[in-house]
Amino acid sequence: MNGTLPDPETGMELTPAQVADLLPAIQRGEIALIDCREDDEWRFNRIEGARLVPLSRFGEAVPPETPAIVYCHHGMRSLRATSYWRQRGAEAWSMSGGIDRWSAEIDPSVPVY
Template identity: 50%
Template sequence: MSLLPDPAATLEVTCAEVSGWSTLPESERPWLVDCREPEEWGICRIEGADLVPLGSFPEKIDALRQGASNGVVVYCHHGMRSLRATSFLRANGVESVFSMAGGIDAWSRTIDSEVPRY
């Protein structure tokens, strides 16, 4: 049974949902992908996420498909790039992919205030 919602119903998941999954074994969690740029990654990041800048998605589509066995959650700064990333991945055969609503800024405000805001 998937932790993620029905992809036909929504493009987004909440920060609270993503935070709740962080306690699960890695083999059961959705893959958390940060689609921001390396400079932004250097400012702050969510522990356990992998950096895959949005501009590199076309060349990394095979790796992104392979890493999607438990689904994918993509985040950015405020949620706009991650929505584009989600749409791109769905259009390229990755069905169970979602954007984290509000991005890392919402994460900092609602989940972990130790994550710097910028």
């Protein structure tokens, strides 16, 4: 992948490894990393550089102007959030397996629950 987002037409999901490749662009603000879990989950663990937009308040949220990667605990809520934003014209992808898979494959220092 080499630090670039795939064509949205190729699918709605990115693997944690693909997201890890994009961390420099996320840190530069070129891509938004959105955690769609709830506040209590956010307080327990998160991916550095992410912004919290709970799925329960997604209807109130304005999609970012930059492309966005959305994650949750296991990847189901983030798929719904990604679909919702795509229907509103945003470039968005869901991280498959959520933060649980991120902890297992990318950063074991992120606690699991």
